[in-house]
Amino acid sequence: MVMVAATTTASHLTSTFLSTPDFCGLSRSLQWPHMQRRCTRKYVPGAISASIDLKPPPYALHALEPHMSKETLEYHWGKHHRAYVDNLNKQIEGTELDGMSLESIISASYNKGDILPAFNNAAQIWNHEFFWESMKPDGGGKPTGELLELINRDFGSFEGLINKFKSAATTQFGSGWAWLVYKEHKLDVPNARNPRPSEEDNKLVVVKSPNAVNPLVWEYHPLLTLDVWEHAYYLDFENRRPDYILTFLDKLVSWETVSSRLEAAKVRVAESEKEMAEIDADEDLDTIEPEDTDMYFGSEAEDAEDFLDDE
Amino acid sequence: MSWTCSNYLCLSSSSSSSLIDSHELTLFNRCKLSSEYKELRRKDHDSLRPINTCAYLGLKPPTHKLDKGQRKKDCVLNKPKNICAYYSLRPPSYKFDALEPYMSQRTLEVHWGEHHRGYVESLNKYLEKDDILYGYTMDELIKVTYNNGNPLPEFNVAAQVWNHDFFWESMQPGGGNSPTLGLLRQIEKDFGSFSDFREEFIENALTLFGSGWVWLVLKRNEKRLAVVQTTNAITPLVWDDIPLLSLDMWEHSYYLDYKNNKAQYANVFMDHLVSWNMALARIAYAQSFVNLGEPKIPVA
Numbered sequence: 001m002v003m004v005a006a007t008t009t010a011s012h013l014t015s016t017f018l019s020t021p022d023f024c025g026l027s028r029s030l031q032w033p034h035m036q037r038r039c040t041r042k043y044v045p046g047a048i049s050a051s052i053d054l055k056p057p058p059y060a061l062h063a064l065e066p067h068m069s070k071e072t073l074e075y076h077w078g079k080h081h082r083a084y085v086d087n088l089n090k091q092i093e094g095t096e097l098d099g100m101s102l103e104s105i106i107s108a109s110y111n112k113g114d115i116l117p118a119f120n121n122a123a124q125i126w127n128h129e130f131f132w133e134s135m136k137p138d139g140g141g142k143p144t145g146e147l148l149e150l151i152n153r154d155f156g157s158f159e160g161l162i163n164k165f166k167s168a169a170t171t172q173f174g175s176g177w178a179w180l181v182y183k184e185h186k187l188d189v190p191n192a193r194n195p196r197p198s199e200e201d202n203k204l205v206v207v208k209s210p211n212a213v214n215p216l217v218w219e220y221h222p223l224l225t226l227d228v229w230e231h232a233y234y235l236d237f238e239n240r241r242p243d244y245i246l247t248f249l250d251k252l253v254s255w256e257t258v259s260s261r262l263e264a265a266k267v268r269v270a271e272s273e274k275e276m277a278e279i280d281a282d283e284d285l286d287t288i289e290p291e292d293t294d295m296y297f298g299s300e301a302e303d304a305e306d307f308l309d310d311e
Numbered sequence: 312m313s314w315t316c317s318n319y320l321c322l323s324s325s326s327s328s329s330l331i332d333s334h335e336l337t338l339f340n341r342c343k344l345s346s347e348y349k350e351l352r353r354k355d356h357d358s359l360r361p362i363n364t365c366a367y368l369g370l371k372p373p374t375h376k377l378d379k380g381q382r383k384k385d386c387v388l389n390k391p392k393n394i395c396a397y398y399s400l401r402p403p404s405y406k407f408d409a410l411e412p413y414m415s416q417r418t419l420e421v422h423w424g425e426h427h428r429g430y431v432e433s434l435n436k437y438l439e440k441d442d443i444l445y446g447y448t449m450d451e452l453i454k455v456t457y458n459n460g461n462p463l464p465e466f467n468v469a470a471q472v473w474n475h476d477f478f479w480e481s482m483q484p485g486g487g488n489s490p491t492l493g494l495l496r497q498i499e500k501d502f503g504s505f506s507d508f509r510e511e512f513i514e515n516a517l518t519l520f521g522s523g524w525v526w527l528v529l530k531r532n533e534k535r536l537a538v539v540q541t542t543n544a545i546t547p548l549v550w551d552d553i554p555l556l557s558l559d560m561w562e563h564s565y566y567l568d569y570k571n572n573k574a575q576y577a578n579v580f581m582d583h584l585v586s587w588n589m590a591l592a593r594i595a596y597a598q599s600f601v602n603l604g605e606p607k608i609p610v611a
Contacts, residue, residue, distance in 0.1 A: 083571070173467050175522045211520060229562065230566060234567065235567075235570075
């Protein structure tokens with residue numbers, strides 16, 4: 001996907017499309033073409049390159065006052081998030097990661113735990129975009145509908161979720177993130193599948209992660225996040241992290257976005273289960289013959305063929 | 312004497328004034344927590360704590376008579392029931408506004424008064440409950456709770472208490488410039504030149520991702536200086552190395568003054584805050600433990 005690399009200013013995006021749940025619910029790969037068509041961006045001639053963009057939050061930088069100050073957003077988005085984007089673009093220029101979508105860069109550079117240099121920047125970009133979208137002016141309140149049902153099912157009550165989330169965010173030592181994720185039921189072995197998938201097995205879980213790690217690498221479906229790096233709350237709350245967490249949960253969190261992400265996650269889970277079911281239905285996989293019969297049977301290839309023909 | 316440059320133990324006992332005759336105990340007067348712990352002591356009696364695991368400094372003989380059973384025991388550490396030793400919050404040796412304009416008073420107030428104090432209080436809470444850990448000195452406590460890389464929950468708080476004390480001592484008003492005498496010679500030997508060392512130190516500070524510390528250490532086994540970067544609460548003590556200087560790269564230590572400008576913070580630390588006198592004193596002390604020079608073989 002070729003994306004125009006342009007300088008985005010910190011101006012308020014008045015496109016109402018961005019704040020509707022439909023938009024937020026679309027998976028990331030679908031969002032970019034919409035952005036290009038609807039946003040007014042400067043076209044810089046000759047500067048087309050496949051790079052990651054700095055996406056502004058779906059509200060003005062002062063819109064979250066007094067719970068999250070404009071100064072915090074100016075630094076957090078305008079400096080930290082921007083620096084991650086610039087550094088990632090420098091890092092991936094000319095390498096094989098150039099041109100990939102952000103989520104592919106994250107999984108490629110996670111490298112099953114042995115992280116490559118691009119991981120920190122890429123994951124932080126994704127985390128921050130997710131974080132901006134998890135908040136809205138006049139947020140807070142309670143979730144509704146299916147999300148509330150699942151919360152009651154998995155945490156006992158809404159208060160149970162709040163307590164778990166608060167405790168995860170408070171106990172994350174050092175820098176990191178606290179998440180509410182939708183977890184598919186999977187067996188612990190990497191390539192094993194749940195033989196009888198059902199909706200009941202998929203759970204909502206609260207997890208915390210250090211530094212830049214996000215639950216995508218654990219194959220969870222994130223629904224909500226809170227940035228507990230100190231830069232996120234130090235200007236407003238100094239060291240009082242619990243106050244920051246409470247403010248986020250009471251006044252900033254956008255449960256509509258979480259609900260729409262939940263729906264999108266369920267769709268993705270259902271699709272992947274369908275794919276797995278199709279693979280299972282395909283019987284040819286069970287009778288793949290080893291290409292190199294000599295490996296097992298020595299040089300007596302005739303004996304090998306007799307052996308296999310018995311099936 | 313341990314590697315802790317300060318003696319933490321704050322003795323709170325009911326007849327404190329008569330005991331104060333050593334240097335360490337003068338800190339008792341500044342220890343804000345002592346009065347709080349007097350209350351704790353009265354409530355939760357030391358009869359619950361086994362006698363032989365306290366850090367009893369043997370200041371005065373027990374005021375109560377030993378009963379028959381105790382007299383017969385060989386165990387000398389009969390702790391009187393009204394003395395407890397806990398870790399105290401030691402203030403930096405300069406006033407909070409002494410490091411202005413390089414590190415603001417507000418930063419020190421929050422960093423020392425809230426973060427460091429919070430760590431000390433959490434550590435004391437953990438130690439109240441755990442007798443075995445209570446008996447260790449600070450250095451041993453850090454190594455034991457580090458547990459060779461699989462840290463126990465007390466590790467983070469214990470190490471952070473130590474790290475912050477070390478950090479306050481690594482700075483001074485009117486600091487900066489460059490090291491002198493033997494330390495400068497050693498730096499030039501191990502890094503090439505002072506400016507190479509400075510560059511390496513600052514680069515380590517900038518490339519550290521997340522929270523952590525940057526250290527100038529004397530590596531015990533390799534008998535040389537090195538710049539080391541550690542994450543979260545880890546300290547070179549766990550590898551038995553001897554730290555000489557540290558720089559706190561947790562965001563809380565620079566965010567109020569420099570916001571996201573880590574480069575400026577690191578440069579200002581090197582130019583105006585770092586205490587080379589302290590580093591020199593530490594390396595001089597370290598030479599009792601690590602032989603840095605060529606052995607002097609006497610000519611017969």
